[in-house]
Amino acid sequence: MAVRIVPAIKPGHCPGGLMRRSRGLTAALVLSLAGAGTGIGLVLMPQASAITQPVAFTADNLPTWQPNGIVWAMDEANGTVFAGGTFSAVRPPDGGSGAEQDAVNFVALDAATGAPTACKLSFTIGDGTATVRTLVVSKDKKTLYAGGYFGAVNGTPVSSLAAIDIASCTPKASFHPSFPATVRGLAVTDDTLYAAGDFGTVEGQTRERFAAVDASTGALKPFTANADEPGRAVEVTPDGKNVLLGGDFFSVNGSNTHALAVVDATTGKVAKTYSTIPSNSVVKDISTDATGFYTGNEGSGGGVFDGRIGLRLSDFGEKWRDRCLGATQFVLPYEGVLYSSSHAHDCTLEGQFPDGKRNFLLAQLTDHDGPAPAPVDGFVRSPRKLGWHPTANDGLGEGIGPRVMAVAAKNDVKYMWVGGEFTLINGKPQQALTRFASTGDVGAPTTPVASADSVKPGEAQVRWRTSYDQDDSKLTYRVYRNGSASPVATVAAESLEWERPQASWTDTTVKAGQSYTYRVTATDAAGNTSALSATASVTIPASVQTYPNQVRADGAQLYWRFDDTVSPYVADSSVAGNTSGVQLNAPALRQTPGAVTGASTSMGFNGTSQQVYSDHRQTVGTAYTIETWFKTNTTRGGKLVGFGSNTERSSGSYDKHVYMTNNGRLVFGASNGSAKTVSTGLFDTYNDNKWHHVVATQGAGGMTLYVDGQNKGSLNSASTQTYAGYWHVGGDNLSGWPTRPTSNFFAGQLDETAIYPTALTQAQVKNHFDLAKAPSDTVSKVTASEDTYINQGAPSTAYGTSTSLAVRGTSAYETYLRFNLPAAPAGQVLKSASLQVKTTTQAGAGTADTVSVVPVTGTWSGAGTTFNTKPTLGTTPLGTLSAVPDGSALHNVELDTTAVSAVLGTSYSMGLTSTGTDPLWLWSSEATAADAAPQLVLTFGPK
Incomplete structure (x- = not known):
């Protein structure tokens, strides 16, 4: 088959509880001035710019006491954060002072210091393992409600649901409704407490998975919303008229609705059903803001939905759907941003990062900042991700990572608290609890990787891969020439952890025959400045370098010359393409001689694992050209250049490629639903350890393969499948393609790779081949x-x-x-x-x-x-x-x-x-x- 589309499969997850977020924190974000730098180009920003807005928190985790187990639940009141879960003790942060303290499934902590308060509660049960799965604070901030699986609080008998007087830190003995199974979610109004969980009865009366009790007495209320499978989330709309239900269920009160439903807050009568969440996915969390509500979803198996949904409160209809894969556990809207905990590993369907490493904490707008995009596969894509990206790990238990979040305030500072199963935060040991503040951004961006090139007198192109900052997506870059302490250029550019475009600046004051050096720094909104990049050197030619100048003039949008001196990036020398490459598994740099006369070098590949890929996700138009030079004596073949749907991992969709067979023949392949190929002749083999030039074009005239300036064959196939992906050099998947070689990876040298958005003519191809061998400076x-x-x-x-x-x-x-x-x-x-x-x-x-x-x-x-x-x-x-x-x-x-x-x-x-x-x-x-x-x-x- 020509292009193999592999459905995303994720491991199954055991059912798990969570809940609650802090409500009503709408005070203006208080930011502090943060200063740091190398001493070169230090810029002090005003306080309001300390973090790239609308992100409200830094990604710098603060010292926080840590439980010895898992945190499932969290809420806050009056500067105190309450965390519940399955643990027996808390200990100081690594390197902190203090002795471990007993904390039986519950701990109260000071929001500003991260240390335990004097409030001590012990949640226990006579048989089995007690756990706290959900916490919610009353509107007046006087009562903390706790749900889970437990039989007593500080020895006071309860039945999986308890009310705690916050001022005295004591359980209310008069509040003890009987829930005979785990309570997984809670939501509270002025007079009613709603519960979700595994139970089938409450107080001996039928209440299947959802129930409501009086918030003061615990008396069962008439509200009935019986579901056939566990309830995991419950939330009340801001007007108090409706209740939002989430879980595993397929029906509520006899109405068909899967995983999500809206019911009347008094009676439980179904007001809105849903049928677009896949049957193998569930709703783990629901949260609201003034105009919308949001779900966090988890599933298992093919076609799973693991992301987030944004819905309107006006009609309960869907506004957007984030189809990233990775078991979303919690969603928290705050000041126009939806923060979420998950282990998102594949956001291909959102036009973002492909399947790969896990991203545990994300932030995105709650609404599109312009007109919503057109639906894709029937769903409107989610609003853009923002530059807030603390890292975590899978951790204990089910290996989910973060599970719950809450925002707390104290002394005019806001704190984002996160709990879960993780044991690392930002690469350092920290178990189950961490927190981030609205002030004190001290993390500097990563150091840019710079290079410089010149193909004609009077012009030097300085390029660098944009840096990454965990809480600032908008960075300022300063370019320093010849070691000067004053920058010659200042450039602003945006980047995210998974989206690191190349930035560039052209120096037009250079003189022919002279050498120049350039270094670049990155500065975030708080003034934190990276180290200077390594020095990038260039000598300005005395006359035009004809080969690279012609490649640029003919419109290359990706041009990798492989003259790079450092890993792991490859610079794009096209005029405005800025599509840099990422070296995978350390290909050999600066191999000589290169394919083009002059000072050009090439890159060496081992034929087993090395490649260069672009992390700029794109689609390829109806016309394109692939061009590269290669030199090899391999007998195992391999892919020279190609387009594929993934980056580091083997692509599931792949075509528009040139590969070599075991005997040295070249094949150009593209798919329009089936494999279409053009190959060199039976005796036209090119594994002779000499430099060769290969060009493959497709457009209205069909497919054509050129080698060393000569037309080696054509095919009347003008159409090709359209999908989003990435360009690869040196290797990627070849499964299913005709005369597939032994290896997917190319062993040899590659040089001067270019991609064009047009089909080059035969005259242009021949001209490139001739210019490469022309005398050069x-x-x-x-x-x-x-x-x-x-x-x-x-x-x-x-x-x-x-x-x-x-x-x-x-x-x-x-x-x-x-x-x-x-x-x-x-x-x-x-x-x-x-x-x-x-x-x-x-x-x-x-x-x-x-x-x-x-x-x-x-x-x-x-x-x-x-x-x-x-x-x-x-x-x-x-x-x-x-x-x-x-x-x-x-x-x-x-x-x-x-x-x-x-x-x-x-x-x-x-x-x-x-x-x-x-x-x-x-x-x-x-x-x-x-x-x-x-x-x-x-x-x-x-x-």
Whole structure:
């Protein structure tokens, strides 16, 4: 089969309870100024911008006492958070002070400190394991209701439901309605307490899975909403007229409705039924805000619904559906954002991250911030995810991770509390409870990974993969050139944990033949700044590099040149595509020679696990072109380039690919529901360990395969299946395709991969092939083999081992540099030459004077040269450097090309001298600072 669509399957989960969230916290978010940084580009933001709004909490977890089991339930009142579950003790946070305390299935904690309060309650049962599954606080904040499976609270007999006087922290002995089975959910009004669970009777009367009792006395009320399967969630609409029911059921009061129903708050009469939740999914939680209500859903098996639904309170109809997979346990709307706990691992149906790692805590808008999108498969997609992404783990029990959430306030600070089964938060040990504040964002973004490229004079393209910040999706990037402390550009860009687009900036002030370095930082809204990226270096060509320039001119929207120097990202060199790649399992970098003449390098792949994929999810239009260069001697075949529905994991849908068979033939495949392929001839094999150029096009004219500029075959197949996915280089699924090779992965080198949104013509393909072999500029960088300076104030001192060099007119400092110059490559001439030096970090290292670079005509050595023995300098300058600012930075001096050409292939010395009184201090070749050593940058090209 051509494209294999594999339904998402998730492991089954045992039934589990939860409940309740804090209500009515609508006070304005209080944010604090947070400052951190590297010292470069530090920006102090106003308080209201400390977190990327509308996210209301940082992702920096605070020290919190932790139970030794599982937290199922949570609510708050007056700055105290109540947590219930299945545990026997609480202990301080790791590294905190204090001794472990007994806490039998319940603990009360100070919202601001995370430490236990004086309120101690013990929930026990004579037979079996007691557990607290749901907590809810009365509207007047005076009573805490607890449900679960227990027979006593502090020795006071109860039956799986209890009322606690919050002020005295004592159970109300007069409140003891009899619930003979587990209570899993509670909701309360001024006078009524609603319960959901496993029970079939209450007080000896039939109440199947849902019931209502008097909130003061516990007396059973007439409300009847009998369901055929367990109830897990119950919520009252804000107007008090209706009750929202969630659970496993398929009928309520005889009406067919699965997992969700709306009933009258007084009688229990069914007001709204639902039939669109799959039969293998249940509702685990329901919450409301002023205009809507939201469900958290869990299921098991094929076609499962595991995400969230947003519904209107006006007519109880569905507004949107989030079909991410991953067992949603809890939903909490707060100030326009829906926070949720789950282990979402596949949001493909939402146009977001594919099946992969688990994301335990998410935030998204409660409503679309513009017109709702058109339905997909009959459902309106959910509002966008936001940049709030603390990490957790599966943890204990069922391995669900977080299960319950609550917002509490104290001292004008809001706290998001999270409980569940997890044992790690943000990668550090923390069990069952954690919390996040509305203030104090201290987490800096990850460090950008930068690269630089130039394909023509006067232009350098600086690219970086956007950083990730757990609570800020909008980041500010600053670009620093040649080590300067002041940025040359500021760029704003958005990113999420699973969506890290490339950002870029084009420097149009660069000069041909000179080298430049760039570093980038990322700053969040609170002013926290990442470390500087590693240095990205580029030399500006003296003439247009014809091959890459033509690829860009012909409209490539993805262009991976594989000249990257660091892992794990691959830069996109297209004009505006910004579709960077992610290296998987460490392909080999900087393999030489590359496919294109000049300084190009390639990437090596091992044929078993290595690839590069784009994490930019997209669909491919009706016309496209795939282009790459390859070199291999493999006999196991493999995929060179292709499109697939997943990133790191093997794709379930895959086509629009070029792969090699075991004997070295090439196959271009695309699917319109069945496999359509074009192959090279029986004897056209290309595993000869030589560079080859392959281009595959599809469009209105059908499919065509080109190799080394020649048409190797066509097929009249213009249509292709449309699905969202990612481009892959070096490997991905090939199951079911004709002449499938032994390996899905390619063993060999790949270079200059490009994807176009059009079908290139044969003339364009041939032109690319020819340009790759055309003469091109090459750059040689020659580091000083020896350097020193002389000092008139110490006329007998030699400075040959000094880490710095100095230049001044009066009293005199002079610097001498020696270079072993290469000869010009055959058929090429020197097109440009420049001297690159770097000022030191000492105060006043720059100079206001003009420094001249002149030939050294006398002899000298680093060990023996002093002011008294200094060599003679020439009088005709090779180049000049003027007005060098203070601060350590790189500087280029353009040199006389004719003069340098005359001394190619020799050991050549030059001196630096000036006539003023302001000294220039430079690093020498003995210095260990980055890019410290003086060097010549020589550009050679065709005559």
